[in-house]
Amino acid sequence: MSLFTRSATIVNPQGLRAWLLSDAPGSAFQARCGRWYLMWLALKRNPLACIGLFIVVGLLLMAIFAPWLTTTNGIEQVLLDRLLPPSAAHWFGTDELGRDIYDRIVWGARITLYIVGLVGVIVVPVGLVVGTVAGYLGGAIDAVLMRITDIFLAFPRLILALAFVSALGPGIENAVLAIALTTWSPYARIARAETITIRDSEYIMAARLQGASRLRILYGHVVPLCLSSVIIRLTLDMAGIILTAAGLGFLGLGAQPPLPEWGAMISTGRQFLLDQWWVATVPGLAIFAVSLGFNLLGDGLRDVLDPKSRDS
Amino acid sequence: MTLGTQDRTPSAGAGRGLLPFAFASKTAQLVASVVMTFLGLTAVTFVIGRVIPIDPVIAVVGDRASQATYERVRLELGLDRPLYEQFWIYLGKVLEGDFGTSVLTSRPVLHDIVHFFPATLELATVATILGVLLGIPMGVWAAVNQGRATDHVIRVVGLVGYSVPVFWLGMVGLLVFYAKLDMLPGPGRLDLYYEGLVEPVTGLILVDSVLAGEWEVFDNALSHLVLPATILGYFSLAYIARMTRSFMLEQLSQEYITTARVKGLSERRVIWRHAFGNTMVPLITVVALSYAYLLEGSVLTETVFAWPGLGRYITQSLFNADMNAVIGGTIVVGSCFIGLNLLSDLLYKFVDPRAK
Numbered sequence: 032m033s034l035f036t037r038s039a040t041i042v043n044p045q046g047l048r049a050w051l052l053s054d055a056p057g058s059a060f061q062a063r064c065g066r067w068y069l070m071w072l073a074l075k076r077n078p079l080a081c082i083g084l085f086i087v088v089g090l091l092l093m094a095i096f097a098p099w100l101t102t103t104n105g106i107e108q109v110l111l112d113r114l115l116p117p118s119a120a121h122w123f124g125t126d127e128l129g130r131d132i133y134d135r136i137v138w139g140a141r142i143t144l145y146i147v148g149l150v151g152v153i154v155v156p157v158g159l160v161v162g163t164v165a166g167y168l169g170g171a172i173d174a175v176l177m178r179i180t181d182i183f184l185a186f187p188r189l190i191l192a193l194a195f196v197s198a199l200g201p202g203i204e205n206a207v208l209a210i211a212l213t214t215w216s217p218y219a220r221i222a223r224a225e226t227i228t229i230r231d232s233e234y235i236m237a238a239r240l241q242g243a244s245r246l247r248i249l250y251g252h253v254v255p256l257c258l259s260s261v262i263i264r265l266t267l268d269m270a271g272i273i274l275t276a277a278g279l280g281f282l283g284l285g286a287q288p289p290l291p292e293w294g295a296m297i298s299t300g301r302q303f304l305l306d307q308w309w310v311a312t313v314p315g316l317a318i319f320a321v322s323l324g325f326n327l328l329g330d331g332l333r334d335v336l337d338p339k340s341r342d343s
Numbered sequence: 344m345t346l347g348t349q350d351r352t353p354s355a356g357a358g359r360g361l362l363p364f365a366f367a368s369k370t371a372q373l374v375a376s377v378v379m380t381f382l383g384l385t386a387v388t389f390v391i392g393r394v395i396p397i398d399p400v401i402a403v404v405g406d407r408a409s410q411a412t413y414e415r416v417r418l419e420l421g422l423d424r425p426l427y428e429q430f431w432i433y434l435g436k437v438l439e440g441d442f443g444t445s446v447l448t449s450r451p452v453l454h455d456i457v458h459f460f461p462a463t464l465e466l467a468t469v470a471t472i473l474g475v476l477l478g479i480p481m482g483v484w485a486a487v488n489q490g491r492a493t494d495h496v497i498r499v500v501g502l503v504g505y506s507v508p509v510f511w512l513g514m515v516g517l518l519v520f521y522a523k524l525d526m527l528p529g530p531g532r533l534d535l536y537y538e539g540l541v542e543p544v545t546g547l548i549l550v551d552s553v554l555a556g557e558w559e560v561f562d563n564a565l566s567h568l569v570l571p572a573t574i575l576g577y578f579s580l581a582y583i584a585r586m587t588r589s590f591m592l593e594q595l596s597q598e599y600i601t602t603a604r605v606k607g608l609s610e611r612r613v614i615w616r617h618a619f620g621n622t623m624v625p626l627i628t629v630v631a632l633s634y635a636y637l638l639e640g641s642v643l644t645e646t647v648f649a650w651p652g653l654g655r656y657i658t659q660s661l662f663n664a665d666m667n668a669v670i671g672g673t674i675v676v677g678s679c680f681i682g683l684n685l686l687s688d689l690l691y692k693f694v695d696p697r698a699k
Contacts, residue, residue: 326502326505
């Protein structure tokens with residue numbers, strides 16, 4: 032209570048910035064906003080990370096506003112306009128079925144985000160559950176869970192994803208599942224390491240003394256502290272996920288035609304590579320730009336959030 | 344292909360035990376974990392083999408066989424037994440190297456793998472050599488110039504390597520250097536004209552042609568290898584340069600470096616003899632890991648360059664629903680991957696005096 036009243040007097044009315052940078056935040060919300068603001072300030076100083084953020088935000092906007100940024104739905108065929116070179120009407124040219132490549136790239140942003148998002152939604156909870164449970168409970172459970180994690184960690188990712196998709200059948204959902212199956216293990220590792228360092232700290236003891244159940248301690252007190260390192264890792268992994276998904280698409284195992292998935296677009300463009308180079312090169316540039324964006328952002332975030340590894 | 348980052352580089356404090364048997368038990372633990380991983384790999388491939396919606400009996404007898412034949416083959420394949428027994432049989436077969444017969448080539452899968460593997464090995468080896476020769480100096484250079492323009496440029500070169508789709512880069516490379524500039528030959532391992540001139544001994548054309556003294560074949564094979572190896576090598580370079588930089592930074596901040604400088608040693612000696620000498624051991628493990636990634640990463644590269652290696656064999660079998668071949672290939676590549684991981688761990692333990 033005393034902390035609360037003191038902070039109320041310190042927060043001076045110098046606007047948002049002062050409120051954000053306050054040494055004694057009056058609420059959890061203010062503290063959280065303040066932390067985000069500090070992160071943003073640190074990120075702003077890193078030009079490469081800013082470029083990354085710019086690209087990622089651009090991708091998001093592209094996906095959200097796709098209907099307004101395009102004139103076609105990217106699937107309808109205009110056979111009279113086959114394989115037109117880039118021009119004012121078709122910025123990136125048209126493909127073998129007369130579809131505007133620019134439109135397909137924009138719509139493809141949705142598919143890319145869908146894949147990446149879905150993988151993240153599967154991988155992060157699974158990794159957190161396995162890692163925190165193993166780290167917090169320790170003993171035999173820890174040993175078994177970590178053995179399983181190690182097994183998945185030592186698997187060749189792409190080959191296993193290939194085998195999975197070939198067994199389950201091609202398609203976006205199966206590609207996502209295959210990628211998730213081969214991606215979750217590092218998250219469990221990270222979450223376990225974080226859990227072990229905070230397991231015996233005083234505030235966990237305090238929570239335990241107050242009678243909090245194991246579940247409550249794990250999800251109320253341990254998981255939130257693991258999140259930041261897991262999120263950095265996810266950002267750094269995004270590029271890898273995008274590249275694997277594109278690789279599966281390229282082999283015809285990911286999104287199926289006529290969906291404008293970038294990897295699959297490269298695959299069809301391959302037949303026209305020598306004479307109509309734009310069909311294959313433009314989607315490749317899109318994949319490259321987006322994964323570079325995620326890599327730059329992840330690199331910058333790691334520098335900001337994890338000062339220990341600033342040099343690496 | 345993705346190169347996983349730091350999560351698998353062994354930590355410096357691992358395995359600190361003075362007694363010899365403690366060291367031996369560490370090694371035993373390592374081997375045990377590798378065996379576990381291998382069991383996991385076979386279990387996963389076993390599950391994949393069961394998940395596929397193809398009746399394995401029909402795959403053998405065809406869909407016009409009589410009920411009696413069907414039942415007989417079903418018994419022969421052991422499909423009536425409980426799953427764990429089936430897995431046991433499967434494991435035994437895998438250990439014998441019996442992956443069944445490829446539907447596509449109608450030869451034993453193992454035979455095919457032995458036939459296709461050298462091409463992949465050749466490609467991955469040359470790529471790793473390129474990655475090491477360029478990546479290590481770049482990493483050292485970046486570390487020495489930390490925070491300056493050189494450092495940033497090298498960092499971006501590395502990040503680009505992490506971000507570009509390998510199959511796309513291969514296609515663009517073919518487009519530019521083969522189709523437009525006509526500097527390099529097209530896809531494949533050799534020009535048609537040279538095909539079959541050299542008797543395969545090791546299966547590595549570069550080695551075989553030297554053994555046979557066929558320098559023309561060597562030249563041709565080399566020119567075919569340049570582009571795919573450079574592209575794969577770039578990925579290994581990105582990884583190696585990044586790790587070298589971080590290892591070097593760690594060493595350069597140590598006090599013995601300051602001592603060496605104060606003693607008046609030349610900067611070159613301080614950097615290469617003192618600091619770099621101490622990064623050798625972790626670097627070896629990094630190189631082994633990047634080699635493992637390249638074996639896997641060659642799947643897409645081989646598809647683009649029509650390179651007759653294991654990766655292309657796997658993808659082609661995949662499109663022909665040739666599951667025996669896909670699973671056999673997956674197990675072989677997976678085993679190489681696990682083996683290289685083990686090797687890098689062992690090397691680390693044996694070479695680094697501190698780890699003993």
